Amino acid sequence: MSDRREPLSLTPLELDALRETGNLGAGRAATALSQLLGRPVGIDVPLASVIRLETLPALFGGPESVVAAIYFRVHGEAPGRLVMVLGQDSLPPMLSAMLGRPLRAGEPLSEEALSALKELGNILCSNYLNAMADLVGFPILPSVPALAIDMAASVLESVAADAPTSGAQALLIENRFHEWGQPVPLFLFFLPEPGALETLLAGLARATGVDPRGGRA
């Protein structure tokens, strides 16, 4: 079997189903975050799409733009890699929310801030994966998180090389956090292992009673 797989091509209905699952996960993550922070946090999911991995750095301003990435290996029947990426503009508002105070001028990125970022990743990603697992009826389990703050291309290239689908495409779910006036964007990427996306979509089709590939079979 070669790694040059058929490109992922999803129907609008399948993308809708994934975005809805994203919304469900975002709702749960918002509840968990609101409890943690002691004030309401809203998250919506404006977009789910499939993109080629090499186009990812452009989303964050180019290959050398600094991003924070929290990385999970995903185990279970639909294995893959899940990455949460915050661009440079999203980091300060997200960090001050997690730390419960404004960032001080000149403040270095402390151990406390790094673990707050990992915790944010944990909350968001585990709620997403749980929402998905509840729908499709089989467990989807994340590893412990790993964190990198560095150039977008360096980070995403390393994820691509670690994923068995190297050179392929990723499912992108965009989240927007509403709490700080301007919505703060945060991106989730799922890189499915071969067959994992099909397993997920079949599970979603069973759960909703709708065959999202209907009409194309």
Place this chain on the structure above:
Amino acid sequence: MAEVKAAKAPDKLAVYGIGSCVVLALWDPGAGIGGLAHSMLPTAAAQPGGEEQPAKFCDTAVGALVGSIEAQGGSRERCQARLVGGANMFTFAGRERGPATLGERNLAASRETLRSWGIPLTAEECGGDRGRSMELDPASGSLMVWSAFQFVRWL
């Protein structure tokens, strides 16, 4: 990524944002020709169909890059090699002393293949946990490497 490219002075070659990948730079001082190979994984034989994408793998990338340098009029006998990259960007908690990282395995494959080709490895900027960018000037052979930052601070 997964590319080889050779160029003649005054053109320059650059890669921005290298992580666990390895970039092999070959330079032929006699001809003023340089080339870069940007590879993701250690060995082509470990992956079915790997030999069809030689640039993607550190071992087969050496031959692919020598080929493009010679196609531009360079010579493998005059070539010097340098390596950049092979970082470990993500550290999972409690895994500090694990098996070799992908970056380390990439570097090992590059070094070993260079040895078997008899191409001298003159310098490295490798390993660690930081991403790197680089630029090669085939005229002088100058190879500049830089990282995004040494710290993060908001001012």
